[in-house]
Amino acid sequence: MDGETLWDWGYALEVLPQLLQAMRITLMATVCGMGLALVGGLFLAILRRSRIPALSRAGFWIIEFIRGTPLLIQLYFYFYVLPDFGIRFSPFATGLFGLGLHYSAYMAEVYRAGIDSVPKGQWEAAVALNFSRRRTFFTLILPQAVPPVIPAAGNYLVAMFKDTPLLSAITVAELLYTAKDDIGSQTFRYIEPMTLVGVLFLAVSLISARGIRGLERKMELKT
Amino acid sequence: MNNTAEPFIQIRNLHKSYGDLKVLRGINLDIPLGEMVSVIGPSGSGKSTLLRVLMTLERPERGGVRVGGEALYDVNAEGGTVLPPPDRFRALRNRIGMVFQHFNLFPHMSVLRNVTEAPVHVLGVPREKAKAEGLRYLDEVGLADKADAYPAQLSGGQKQRVAIARALAMHPEIMLFDEITSALDPELVGGILDLLARLGKKREMTMLIVTHHMRFAEQSSDRVLFFDDGVILEDGKPGDIFTQPEHERTRNFLRSVLEI
Ligand SMILES: Nc1ncnc2c1ncn2[C@@H]1O[C@H](COP(=O)(O)OP(=O)(O)OP(=O)(O)O)[C@@H](O)[C@H]1O
Ligand SMILES: [Mg+2]
Numbered sequence: 231m232d233g234e235t236l237w238d239w240g241y242a243l244e245v246l247p248q249l250l251q252a253m254r255i256t257l258m259a260t261v262c263g264m265g266l267a268l269v270g271g272l273f274l275a276i277l278r279r280s281r282i283p284a285l286s287r288a289g290f291w292i293i294e295f296i297r298g299t300p301l302l303i304q305l306y307f308y309f310y311v312l313p314d315f316g317i318r319f320s321p322f323a324t325g326l327f328g329l330g331l332h333y334s335a336y337m338a339e340v341y342r343a344g345i346d347s348v349p350k351g352q353w354e355a356a357v358a359l360n361f362s363r364r365r366t367f368f369t370l371i372l373p374q375a376v377p378p379v380i381p382a383a384g385n386y387l388v389a390m391f392k393d394t395p396l397l398s399a400i401t402v403a404e405l406l407y408t409a410k411d412d413i414g415s416q417t418f419r420y421i422e423p424m425t426l427v428g429v430l431f432l433a434v435s436l437i438s439a440r441g442i443r444g445l446e447r448k449m450e451l452k453t
Numbered sequence: 454m455n456n457t458a459e460p461f462i463q464i465r466n467l468h469k470s471y472g473d474l475k476v477l478r479g480i481n482l483d484i485p486l487g488e489m490v491s492v493i494g495p496s497g498s499g500k501s502t503l504l505r506v507l508m509t510l511e512r513p514e515r516g517g518v519r520v521g522g523e524a525l526y527d528v529n530a531e532g533g534t535v536l537p538p539p540d541r542f543r544a545l546r547n548r549i550g551m552v553f554q555h556f557n558l559f560p561h562m563s564v565l566r567n568v569t570e571a572p573v574h575v576l577g578v579p580r581e582k583a584k585a586e587g588l589r590y591l592d593e594v595g596l597a598d599k600a601d602a603y604p605a606q607l608s609g610g611q612k613q614r615v616a617i618a619r620a621l622a623m624h625p626e627i628m629l630f631d632e633i634t635s636a637l638d639p640e641l642v643g644g645i646l647d648l649l650a651r652l653g654k655k656r657e658m659t660m661l662i663v664t665h666h667m668r669f670a671e672q673s674s675d676r677v678l679f680f681d682d683g684v685i686l687e688d689g690k691p692g693d694i695f696t697q698p699e700h701e702r703t704r705n706f707l708r709s710v711l712e713i
Contacts, residue, residue: 354510355557359571359623360547369570373561 242422245413249426252408257434259325259404260391266330267390268383271337275345276367278338289338296335302396304328309400325397333390340382344375378449384442388435405430459522461486461659462627466532467516469502476502477513478683486626489653489660491670491691494680495706500663503680504629507661508551509542520545520627547575550625554632556612558604558619564591565600568619576623583622590618594648610641617648628652630662642666649673667710671695679703 277289296304305328309321319327348371356366398407409423460483467480476499484490492500505511507518509525517528525545527535536542559567568587572578578586591597594614604612613633620628630649634642646666650673653660664670670677671691679687679694687694687703698704 349557351553351555351557352559354508354553355559357510357546358508358549358551358553359619360543360575361571362575365574369574370559374559 236421237425238419238422241417241419242426245409245423246426248413249405249408249423249430252403252405252412253430255322255402256391256394256404259322259329259394259397259402260387262326263329263333263390263394264387266326267333267337267386270330270334271341274334274338275341278342279345293335293338296332301328301332301393302399304332305396305400321397321400321402325400325402328400329390329393329397332393333386336386337383340379340386341375343382344379345371347378348374381442381446381449384438384445388438388442391434391438392431459519460484461521463519465517465528467503467506467513467518467526469499469506469511469513476683477506480516480683480685482678482685482688484659484661487656487659488676489674490662490676490678491674492661492663492678492680493665493667493670493706494678494686498680499683500680501631504551504631504661504663507627508549508629509546512536520548547623548626549629550620550623550627551629551631552613552616552620552633554635556604556609556616556636558612558615560604562603563600564596564602564604564607564615567604567615568622571619572622587618587622590621591615593621594618595644608641609637610644613637613645614648617652621652625658627659627661630660630664632663632665635665646673665710667695667707679706681706 274289274293277285278293280286280289305325308324308328312318312324352370352374353366356370361370394404395406397404398410401407403412405427409427410420413423414420462482462484464480464482467477468475469477478499480499480503492503494500502511506513507525513526513534515528515532515534516526517534518525523541523545524537525542527537529535537545559570562570565584565587568590569578569580569583572583572586573580588597588600591600594617596611596614596618599607599611599615604615607615613636616633633649634645637645646669649660649662650669652658653673653675662670662674674691677687677689677691677694678685679698679700681700681702686700687698694703695707698707
């Protein structure tokens, strides 16, 4: 060893701003991805409940397919295969779509659990009052179905956050990509950037987990 | 068809099964407009099922139902039940209301919102008008001061009053009540039965009331049906059924419930 220290604080501080910048991309991917998953999951959950057997079966298979294959392969597919069919987006947009769709399948199950938790009598009251199916679902059932599953959705939010490094595989400059390809491969020092990435992930995850536990407790108090 | 001679509600040979279990085994029943009918009978005899079929919560397999001269359930040549076109079905369902044993209020809406939501979104009543009317119905059931409360803040008796107001606000011609006092504390039952009797006296609706309160059935209704094993075994004036029932089974049932 030629006097090189194992951990160089000066270097760590030097790369931190760049990592924090990349953290913004990571958080943005998480938040936007979750937004997509909330909408996509609801859509899949409704598809799954369709009275038309072909639609409900389609919903079932989309969900099974997405949950049954690794996110990384899905991302590669959207990034490397779809352009062959003339479908081309930026890496970030492709990543968002991949994350959002992947977690839509999980969110669909979350919605389903919530909908199943609404007592049958609520649907019956809606029939007795002659509400349309659409209004029954969106204004009577859904508002009761969502609150109990907010903690479950929160857990998927954290899971999705921890999955964002997979976007580095399709060249999105999020935290991992920045640490490995933008910083590490230039300086050949990986220990500081990689450690910082780990610490940043840990910090955000711990804070979110706390928030979710708080939410859970609030839900319990309400019921 | 001569609609003027037809009874308001006409039920013919109605059958309903759950799998192998035959729950309604040929119900025939005519009810004139404005009548208040009590339905009694042992547990599992099909009382709730008849109400649920009339509310379209369950579909019968055989037989028909006509309401005000229109088919709610039509019959084909073999006697099987046929549903009318969806728009007709929905239009007809608007004329029927139901109050449930467990209230089934919408917990995320205020009391007034529970009462106005269907008039506004199903009947198209302007919201302000629906509110004014909703308050009138809440007043009628004695709960005008609870308009802004949420269901969770109410007692069982108050919840059931809201459920009644909610059903009334749709102006149903037929109201179905399925054991609406069974989930209530005993001291709250009397008030709800009084309310039912008062509604019946107004003769604005045709009422079908499933109840375990024999005294109520005897004193407040125009007519009593005794259900047994999926058929109407006895049908008559309360005075006759309670004092001189035709069937041994009715006598046994009455003896068993009146002893308790
Ligand atoms: N959804 C269902 N699936 C299967 N069986 C059912 C269903 N609903 C009711 N049943 C059965 O049908 C029979 C009649 O039920 P119903 O609720 O009409 O009786 P009831 O006369 O209202 O009795 P109770 O006085 O106990 O309320 C019962 O044996 C019941 O178990
Ligand atoms: Mg019953």
